[in-house]
Amino acid sequence: MKILFVHQNFPGQFAHLAPALERRGHTVLALTDERNDRPGPIRTLRYKAPEPVRTDSVLGRSYATHTERGLLAARGARALRDRHGFSPDVILGHTGWGETLFLREIWPDARLLVYAELMYRTRGHDVGFDAEMHPDSDEARFATVARSAHLIQGIVQADAAIAPTRYQADSFPPELRGKITVVHDGIDTARVRPDPGAWLELPGGQRLDCGDEVISFVSRSLEPYRGFHVFMRALPAVLAARPDAQVVIVGGDGISYGSPPRDGKSWKDAMLAELDGRLDLDRVHFTGRLRYPDFLSLIRLARVHCYLSYPFVLSWSLTEAMSAGAYVVASDTAPVREVIADGRNGRLVPFFDVPALSAALIRGLQGDADADRLRTAARQTILDGYDLHRHSLPRQIEWVESLAPMR
Known part of the structure; x- marks a missing residue:
């Protein structure tokens, strides 16, 4: 043809x-x-x-x-x-x-x-x-x-x-x-797979390794459609409860969906202004958009991967994180429920429930007793239907x- x-x-x-x-x-x-x-x-x-x-x-x-x-x-x-x-x-x-x-x-x-x-x-x-x-x-x-x-x-x-x-x-x-x-x-599961030796050097030179208390958050653009505002509001409680936690936020400052804040600034600037004085910014790292190999390293080493979304298009980053064996905390919204069942292959929380999100992230960082089972099940979900x-x-x-x- x-x-x-x-x-x-x-x-x-x-x-x-x-x-x-x-x-x-x-x-x-x-x-x-x-x-x-x-x-x-x-x-x-x-x-x-x-x-x-x-x-x-x-x-x-x-x-x-x-x-x-x-x-x-x-x-x-x-x-x-x-x-x-x-x-x-x-x-x-x-x-x-x-x-x-x-x-x-x-x-x-x-x-x-x-x-x-x-x-x-x-x-x-x-x-x-x-x-x-x-x-x-x-x-x-x-x-x-x-x-x-x-x-x-x-x-x-x-x-x-x-x-x-x-x-x-x-x-x-x-x-x-x-x-x-x-x-x-x-998802190319042969390429996107777990790696216990994964590490990543941040733009400022700090190195993160598997075993570190790392939360990853990935979105093409940092905006409400992907729950960026909810995630940011959950961080003060997480950072206070886990003094060794590091948060890596991947995404651009533009708009992929929806609209910018009313003042015309980026949603990143808007949330940093809202949370001024409540975040330890030495432990919150904005990388912009990462090269794909660095993105893979991040989702492999992160102790918790957070994914939030409006009822909208499902992101590749979620299924890639699952393929990499991530422990996923995600929003309980319809597109996410198609791939994640709470307690079976990840943790789901109501999209707008900031305290519940903070608690779920803290639970993942401090060591969920079911973490290994959830990670294995997440990857198996991708192997079974999305390979x-x-x-x-x-x-x-x-x-x-x-x-x-x-x-």
Whole structure:
């Protein structure tokens, strides 16, 4: 087959699938944003990057932004067709940014498969979940409906879709859910495994080793969607109870989801200001974003790994921490419950219960009698259902090849 991947940040979720299909003898190309400088595992072409959309319509801005990107991706696809004679049998794209919206007009006979990451919903998910940080209102729900338009259009046009978790698949309306197959992106458990000799040197030169009282917290951006504010509020009690504890916080100061604080500063600055004088900052280490090998070292050596999330997309960092045999303290929210059961392979606490989170972190640091069992069970969960080479990748390949058009 001829297969085209479309993703503005390629390889993204297709880092393993694209080269695996190429190894099976298919002709595989990728189309991405010209500003994407990530190295790709296959031959990659680029479309013109969109400029910011200028419109006075707040509700229309989202759709205008995504259709503009879709238009530019389609023009790139047309050049690929007209100048290079490329006509894919299968197109596999991510619906999140509108790139697949017009590709059927370029190649009407190709099978269009999409990655359905999440459908925005006005109730029961992230909207209205945290009234303190993101106040619920009619306007917030109106904006959510508007943000969903391109996602609905993208999956309606598709022949089939794939989602990484059942929670994420179930965020789509029932009339569209039948198109979605659930297959996790997969964790390379041979690489992401426990290592009792793991160590990490922090930016200031301090070395942390397995056996040290270390709490790890990892998020692409430090923001409320990943419970950063709740985690920070739990730390004063933890640091007071455990004088040898070290806290390593990984993540950028920008915004991946949601909105910044009202004063325009970062959530890191906002929380440090709120907790001024209550934290021993010599024991709280902000690393920014870490190189992947350093991230692996951290989750391997940490005595406790904390993961918090709104009802939203499940982070790779949680499943990677579980694969590394982490003792996980996590939020009792729907996407997390899909992989962690309290007392079976981790500890769950209510998202907003700061004292409960502090107590759970302290319990993990001082030595939970069930820690070894929970660590082993966490890794086994990933081995049994999320292993890249045993489960995810074979199922993804089968999904793509089974949906290919008959020649």
